[in-house]
Amino acid sequence: MILVKLREGQGSHQLQQFGNNAGCGTGNYAKAFVDMGVGQITILDASTGMLEKAKSKLADYMARGVVKEAIEAKMPPIPFPDESFDAVVFNLVLNHLDIDNPAFPNSVKTLKESVRILRPDGLIIISTVLTTTVSRIQWFSQLNMEITNRYNASVMPSLEQFEQMFEDAGIKCIQKINTLGADIIKNYYNLDDILDESLRAPRPYWTFATKEEVADVVQKVKALKAKGEYEKWVKEHDLTSTTGVVTIFFCKPN
Numbered sequence: 556m557i558l559v560k561l562r563e564g565q566g567s568h569q570l571q572q573f574g575n576n577a578g579c580g581t582g583n584y585a586k587a588f589v590d591m592g593v594g595q596i597t598i599l600d601a602s603t604g605m606l607e608k609a610k611s612k613l614a615d616y617m618a619r620g621v622v623k624e625a626i627e628a629k630m631p632p633i634p635f636p637d638e639s640f641d642a643v644v645f646n647l648v649l650n651h652l653d654i655d656n657p658a659f660p661n662s663v664k665t666l667k668e669s670v671r672i673l674r675p676d677g678l679i680i681i682s683t684v685l686t687t688t689v690s691r692i693q694w695f696s697q698l699n700m701e702i703t704n705r706y707n708a709s710v711m712p713s714l715e716q717f718e719q720m721f722e723d724a725g726i727k728c729i730q731k732i733n734t735l736g737a738d739i740i741k742n743y744y745n746l747d748d749i750l751d752e753s754l755r756a757p758r759p760y761w762t763f764a765t766k767e768e769v770a771d772v773v774q775k776v777k778a779l780k781a782k783g784e785y786e787k788w789v790k791e792h793d794l795t796s797t798t799g800v801v802t803i804f805f806c807k808p809n
């Protein structure tokens with residue numbers, strides 16, 4: 556998570572402009588916020604390893620004081636005083652807070668906390684991948700819908716669930732955008748990786764598949780390849796460049 560303080564005279568519309576220009580979650584968001592000229596940021600993550608990587612990437616910025624702190628903490632709560640930031644940015648984080656809990660209690664509490672630490676007229680920016688994106692936009696998750704439905708039910712909130720979370724947390728979405736392209740998904744167009752267990756296994760999606768389902772997918776891909784139709788099938792089932800992968804919500808407290 557990134558907590559942003561603006562400079563004197565800057566408005567939250569400038570952060571919306573940033574969101575419109577953003578790529579996706581490569582871990583460089585904090586750097587990009589500073590490079591676009593915000594006053595100061597603080598970063599927070601529950602993982603020591605992630606934070607160490609971020610700190611080494613941002614060492615110069617920390618030395619200059621534009622990245623003020625790198626805090627290790629598990630949300631909720633968010634350990635900062637009331638009204639301390641102009642923007643709170645959740646980049647591909649909210650969907651990790653309530654694994655297998657469709658009531659999303661931790662996400663709602665975390666959003667309420669973000670309202671508490673926001674200054675008046677502050678902005679909450681949430682980027683995510685939606686269930687519909689997983690099931691209709693990415694080519695590989697259309698090979699076996701059983702895996703996809705299980706993956707979605709476990710880790711991805713739908714648009715309707717996000718809207719419910721916003722209502723429960725007392726915030727409203729003022730703009731939503733989709734970013735085009737599959738850059739967020741490493742090796743997205745390495746079509747044969749799917750046939751190699753060592754390349755497939757580290758990807759979170761495949762941890763939701765049974766052995767039989769993996770065998771089914773491998774068999775499907777081999778059959779498409781044998782007919783010379785694999786690339787055509789992928790093209791037909793990949794809408795990332797026209798429909799987008801990452802959805803960004805810009806929200807304000809009610």
Ligand SMILES: C[S@@+](CC[C@H](N)C(=O)[O-])C[C@H]1O[C@@H](n2cnc3c(N)ncnc32)[C@H](O)[C@@H]1O
Nearest residue numbers: 580581582600601602605629630646647648651
């Ligand atoms: C998919 S990564 C996104 C990382 C980063 N925001 C980016 O865009 O590159 C999800 C991050 O959420 C962090 N995370 C998961 N649960 C958390 C929690 N309860 N509190 C704080 N961070 C959490 C993980 O440690 C991980 O770094």
